[in-house]
Amino acid sequence: xxxxxxVKNLHTEFRTGAGLVRAVDGISxxxxxxxxxxxxxxxxxxxxxxxxSVLRLIPDPPGRVTQGEIRFxxxxxxxxxxxxxxxxxxxxxxxxxxxPMTSLNPVLTIGRQITETxxxxxxxxxxxxxxxxxxxxxxxxxxxAERRLRQYPHQLSGGMRQRVMIAIALSCDPxxxxxxxxxxxxxxxxxxxxxxxxxxxxxxxxVALIIITHNLxxxxxxxxxxxxxxxxxxxESGPAAEVYHNPLHPYTMALLRSVPRLDRPxxxxxxxxxxxxxxLTRLDAGCAFRPRCRFAVEAxxxxxxxxxxxxxxxxxxxxxREIGRVAGEAA
Amino acid sequence: MNAIxxxxxxVKGLRMHFxxxxxxxxRRLVGEVKAVDGIDFTVRRGETLGLVGESGCGKTTTGRCxxxxxKPTSGEILYDGVDIAxxxxxxxxxxxxxxxxxxxxxxxxxxxxxxxGDIIGEPIKVHGIQPDATKRTARVHELxxxxxxxxxxxDRYPHEMSGGQRQRVGxxxxxxxxxxxxxxxxxxxxxxxxxxxxxxxLLEDLREQFGLTYLFIAHDLSVVRHLCQxxxxxxxxxxxxxxDSDELFSNPLHPYTQALLAAVPVPDPSVEAHRTFRPVxxxxxxxxxPPAGCVFHPRCPIAVESCRRDRPALRExxxxxxxxxxxx
Numbered sequence: 001x002x003x004x005x006x007v008k009n010l011h012t013e014f015r016t017g018a019g020l021v022r023a024v025d026g027i028s029x030x031x032x033x034x035x036x037x038x039x040x041x042x043x044x045x046x047x048x049x050x051x052x053s054v055l056r057l058i059p060d061p062p063g064r065v066t067q068g069e070i071r072f073x074x075x076x077x078x079x080x081x082x083x084x085x086x087x088x089x090x091x092x093x094x095x096x097x098x099x100p101m102t103s104l105n106p107v108l109t110i111g112r113q114i115t116e117t118x119x120x121x122x123x124x125x126x127x128x129x130x131x132x133x134x135x136x137x138x139x140x141x142x143x144x145a146e147r148r149l150r151q152y153p154h155q156l157s158g159g160m161r162q163r164v165m166i167a168i169a170l171s172c173d174p175x176x177x178x179x180x181x182x183x184x185x186x187x188x189x190x191x192x193x194x195x196x197x198x199x200x201x202x203x204x205x206x207v208a209l210i211i212i213t214h215n216l217x218x219x220x221x222x223x224x225x226x227x228x229x230x231x232x233x234x235x236e237s238g239p240a241a242e243v244y245h246n247p248l249h250p251y252t253m254a255l256l257r258s259v260p261r262l263d264r265p266x267x268x269x270x271x272x273x274x275x276x277x278x279x280l281t282r283l284d285a286g287c288a289f290r291p292r293c294r295f296a297v298e299a300x301x302x303x304x305x306x307x308x309x310x311x312x313x314x315x316x317x318x319x320x321r322e323i324g325r326v327a328g329e330a331a
Numbered sequence: 332m333n334a335i336x337x338x339x340x341x342v343k344g345l346r347m348h349f350x351x352x353x354x355x356x357x358r359r360l361v362g363e364v365k366a367v368d369g370i371d372f373t374v375r376r377g378e379t380l381g382l383v384g385e386s387g388c389g390k391t392t393t394g395r396c397x398x399x400x401x402k403p404t405s406g407e408i409l410y411d412g413v414d415i416a417x418x419x420x421x422x423x424x425x426x427x428x429x430x431x432x433x434x435x436x437x438x439x440x441x442x443x444x445x446x447x448g449d450i451i452g453e454p455i456k457v458h459g460i461q462p463d464a465t466k467r468t469a470r471v472h473e474l475x476x477x478x479x480x481x482x483x484x485x486d487r488y489p490h491e492m493s494g495g496q497r498q499r500v501g502x503x504x505x506x507x508x509x510x511x512x513x514x515x516x517x518x519x520x521x522x523x524x525x526x527x528x529x530x531x532x533l534l535e536d537l538r539e540q541f542g543l544t545y546l547f548i549a550h551d552l553s554v555v556r557h558l559c560q561x562x563x564x565x566x567x568x569x570x571x572x573x574x575d576s577d578e579l580f581s582n583p584l585h586p587y588t589q590a591l592l593a594a595v596p597v598p599d600p601s602v603e604a605h606r607t608f609r610p611v612x613x614x615x616x617x618x619x620x621p622p623a624g625c626v627f628h629p630r631c632p633i634a635v636e637s638c639r640r641d642r643p644a645l646r647e648x649x650x651x652x653x654x655x656x657x658x659x
Contacts, residue, residue: 042523043494157614187385188550192594192610214524217596221603241600256598258528260557262580263597269535270557272528276493 002074003030004175004208005054010068012046012053015061019281023049023063025232028307033175036202036209038219038240041229044277047212050229051178054210055093056085073175091121094169094207096198098181100161104153110164111149114171121172136167141197159190166198170205177202180212195222216259220244228252231278231288233304238313248315248324250293287317295319338373338409339512339544340397345370345406345416347392351619365618366392368568369406371645374512379538379545381559381576383552383591387615388565390548394514397546398432399423410512428458431510435517437497441489447500448485451475454507474503477540479533495526502533506541516548531558552595556580561651564588567626568618570645574652584648584659587611587627625656633658 012024024046031037041047052058053065056077070077073092080088089095097103105113114136115129124132130149137145140163153161162182169177179198183191199222202209213219219226219240226243228236228251236249247253254273260266275292286301287293293300299318307316317323347367352358367389374380382390395401397408399415408416415426434440441450451471461467472482478499489497498518505513515534519527531554537543549555555562556576563573564585572585583589590611597603613630616622622629628638637657645655 042525159614187615188552188594189385189590189611190614192596192608193612195596196608196610215596216524216598217603220598220600221596223600241604244598244600255525258525259598260528260531260553261597261599262553262556262592262595263599263602266557266577270528270531272532273525274529276495277523277525 004033005031006071008069011066014063021280027234034206035224037225038223039212039227045229046232091172094174094177096179096182100165140167176208178210236315242313248320249317251289339376340374341409343407346404348404370570378560381555381562382548384565389568428508430512431505432514433518451503478503512544514546572654584654
């Protein structure tokens with residue numbers, strides 16, 4: 001089966017006062033129908049920009065997708081007209097963002113925001129759209145739907161608003177949902193509710209999910225596959241269990257070691273990733289993680305390692321084989 | 332370094348209710364937000380006490396009362412034996428030297444128009460500790476070094492630094508007056524994962540080096556377990572459980588603590604694959620009109636009839652392990 005989404009050699013740049021930022025610098029990945037893929041990375045790693053590029057939501061200026069191919073359901077997204085793209089966005093691809101308060105319209109009722117999507121994309125009349133909206137709220141676990149549909153976003157809690165966002169994302173039977181830090185703004189018990197809901201619904205309705213997050217625990221619980229980003233590039237990509245148990249990139253390895261874990265005895269001392277995140281306006285030709293890497297050698301300063309590896313577990317590191325061994329021994 | 336021992340801070344029956352008013356000309360009181368609604372705890376000299384809970388539970392307000400950025404509605408805050416709860420501005424000045432704060436967001440808690448050296452030097456100047464400018468600069472450089480930044484950072488502006496570096500500046504500023512007690516309000520929450528561990532280690536080193544006592548307010552339970560000797564769990568303005576960190580995390584007794592712990596995903600797919608998990612239902616009720624009886628009863632999986640009626644007191648079920656639940 002061909003992948004649902006295929007991103008090839010995507011480049012997105014921003015012209016900023018401080019210089020040109022290659023926010024996404026040549027990344028390639030695929031998402032199969034119904035699968036959950038996580039994109040993990042820290043602030044500035046390009047994880048959100050890579051997703052916004054797929055949706056063609058990069059503000060131009062200052063940003064621009066300069067290169068690459070994005071194929072979704074057999075079509076080249078880069079070649080679609082703006083009108084066609086509007087059909088895809090919110091239609092075949094649903095979106096859930098971090099802060100539901102800013103992504104919902106504060107002066108429209110919840111009901112209007114859901115039915116608007118249905119009328120636009122599905123051509124339903126008011127009554128049919130309303131019936132579907134009631135059904136959708138039930139689907140995302142909001143009781144008393146009729147009353148909720150008449151409310152405005154500020155009358156709902158953060159968790160409720162995110163449920164509404166999910167209802168809107170699901171409203172047109174999408175094949176893919178892109179969720180950018182969907183639970184970062186929520187409390188931990190509400191985060192758990194929302195993530196379980198998304199997992200349950202994407203499985204039941206066979207919707208693929210790209211979840212963008214910095215939370216390594218969320219990835220471990222919900223993703224089939226993981227793409228790890230650093231400084232605009234994919235540094236590691238593979239099945240979640242593989243990447244966590246046998247990391248091949250020093251950044252992934254260091255990141256996993258730096259987080260304290262509740263399921264293990266308390267460590268005397270945490271093992272942080274040393275150094276600071278890279279300044280994207282001042283990257284050189286070498287590997288961007290080099291200054292923080294305990295495995296760096298001369299070759300790392302000369303060129304960027306390509307993303308490669310056996311059997312679907314890829315890493316962008318010249319020394320990934322040795323590192324895989326080190327990690328294996330440590331475990 | 333001080334041995335962990337006698338209480339440095341004792342909080343007794345602390346209440347902080349914020350009035351809700353209506354009307355522009357004639358303000359009428361229409362209700363109260365019971366942000367903190369009668370809590371008791373102590374912080375021993377040299378220890379780190381964790382204060383955890385979800386947004387709106389009152390943990391930040393508790394910290395602000397101790398810092399006396401708020402004047403509590405009632406209750407006592409004994410700092411080194413002296414009640415500071417109702418002290419006036421002038422009396423508080425001396426206190427500010429002894430109690431400092433590290434805020435969550437290193438982007439908004441540093442003045443963007445001030446150089447880092449001036450940010451750290453300002454409290455020293457304001458409190459008249461070191462009027463000599465040269466000596467003050469030397470002190471600023473020392474503080475920067477202690478926090479893992481070189482003296483060269485003194486001439487930079489906050490926007491020229493990364494989030495982790497800015498938080499180090501916030502820590503250096505907190506240390507400038509040689510405090511004994513630091514309230515860390517979500518001090519590492521805004522930092523990237525790779526930087527968080529650096530700052531956690533720094534906080535631990537500083538505690539050792541300067542014999543500091545911390546109140547560590549946070550929602551990230553794995554960081555709290557790592558850093559704290561004892562932990563208090565808050566829910567809707569009240570403490571529902573308080574115990575030694577090891578005890579609380581291995582043997583949580585309150586259903587809310589259990590729900591919180593269960594909700595934290597472990598960064599290991601094979602552990603997660605074998606964990607069955609049902610998130611706690613419902614949401615936190617409004618602190619304007621909290622439920623009668625036990626505040627957690629509407630969401631509680633083991634609630635019984637009496638939980639709707641009687642507010643459970645925080646009782647000691649084992650030495651040092653307190654829980655406010657009649658069924659635990």
